[in-house]
Amino acid sequence: MFPGRSTVAQARLSVRKIREVLRLKSEARLSDRQIAAVLGSARSTVQECLRRARAAGLSWPLPELDEDELHERLYPRTPSALRYPTPDxxxxxxxxxxxxxxxxxxxxxxxxxxxxxxxxxxxxxxxxxxxxxxxAVMRFEHVPGDKAFVDYAGKTMAVVDRHSGEIQVAQVFVAALGASHYTYVEATLTQTVADWLAAHVRSLEYFGGVPRAIVPDNLKSGVRRPCRYEPDLNPSYQDFAEHYGVAILPARVRKPRDKAIVEVGVQGVERWIMAPLRQRTFFSLGDLNAALREQLERSWKWVSRGWSAGSWRRCGSAPSLASAI
Structure with missing residues (x-):
């Protein structure tokens, strides 16, 4: 009834994940728990991997080793030892x-x-x-510069071809910083990997820096396999993360608290930025994005006038939106 799982077997990671453990520990400076969440592995597995890396004298960036050599350095073959199975x-x-x-x-x-x-x-x-x-339910205390939350809004906007009258549906990308709720908005014509990553890059430029981690919803452009325990990142998204030295922490399936920040941000964008533009006609993606940026800046100026949380409640908005938009 309870299949045996040896502690040694539990601690073994694929070579790709071994590399990512070491990178996230060294570059992103994530805790063991956060790395485990990124990889969908047990924290004890991450800790064992790091312990073995230290014992083998390995650190990030790794020396030129092929996959077999790296695995052998961390998990050398030893004579069979007594193994105590962990209860399931x-x-x-x-x-x-x-x-x-x-x-x-x-x-x-x-x-x-x-x-x-x-x-x-x-x-x-x-x-x-x-x-x-x-x-255990984690209390989310967002540290400035720690995380950015990203997603597409549920609502879309239209871009009209001036000559043919053809309508293209534009997707609205939203990024929100965890501590301040400071929000970035951009319209893209698709949710493809190319548009998804380009919007990420421009959001980082807008924020003026790179957070330690980015938390996406399980959109296919970012997460190929949205598993609660082992999300599999799109290779291009993984390359983006390594290039910018940022950790990708996909929101866990059926864990709404993981993406509460961006959902509040999306709600605010739909109410205070997209809705006021509903009567306007846009003939290019550039015109639409210029209007979104103008409305975004106007909303932030409105907030800075000193509106209280109670005032925003009376306007039908969530209290946290007062610091978001």
């Missing part, structure tokens, strides 16, 4: 929801399959620690 705590949690199933019963079944496994006290202690990590 996810399976244990599911089983405990069944009436009459106790921890003692599950431990006895675990020991029957793995006689060299841990004792009951350690079984309970480790399960409680695992459960605490699953139930």
């Amino acid at each position: 705590f996810e399976a244990i949690q599911r089983e405990l929801a069944t009436k009459g199933v106790t921890r003692m019963l599950l431990w006895q079944e675990y020991k029957a399959q793995h006689p060299q496994g841990c004792q009951y006290s350690a079984f309970c202690r480790d399960y409680d620690a695992w459960l605490g990590r699953q139930d």
Whole structure:
């Protein structure tokens, strides 16, 4: 019922992820927990990778090693040693929801399959620690310069061909800084990787710097496989991250708190920037972006006049929007 998972097997990462662990630790200066979130791996796995890198004398940037050499340096082949399988705590949690199933019963079944496994006290202690990590809800205290949150607005805008009258639907890219909610807006004709990355570059130019991390929603342009545990970044997005020395932390699936900042920013953009432009006709993407930028700057000037959170509430906006737009 509980397949054995050795601690050694748990600590092994692909060569691509090994490189990313070392880069994020050295360049982005992320914590072990943040790196684990980026890679969709356990924090203990990240810690083990870093420990092995130190023991092997490896640091970022890595020396010229091919994949086999790097893997052998971190995970050298040694004579078989005694391995103690880790209980499958996810399976244990599911089983405990069944009436009459106790921890003692599950431990006895675990020991029957793995006689060299841990004792009951350690079984309970480790399960409680695992459960605490699953139930913990992080308090998001955004540090200036730490994160930027990016997404496309749900609403679109139109660009009309002056000669043919053909209408092109423009997507609206939104980037918001975590601490200040300072927001950047740009219209693009598509949500392709090229437009997605170009909008990122221009948002960084607008902000005047690069945050430690960028948090995208699981848009296909940025995340190829939006898995809660192991998101797989688009290769071009990965190249962008390495070029700018920034970490990409995809919002976790079904974790709305991860992207609350940008959702507030999107809501504000739709209300205070896009809505006032709804009656205007734009004949080029450049004209549309000029109008968006003008409306964005006007909104920030309005905020700087000293509107209180209560005033923004009376206007039907969320309190945090007072610092956003």
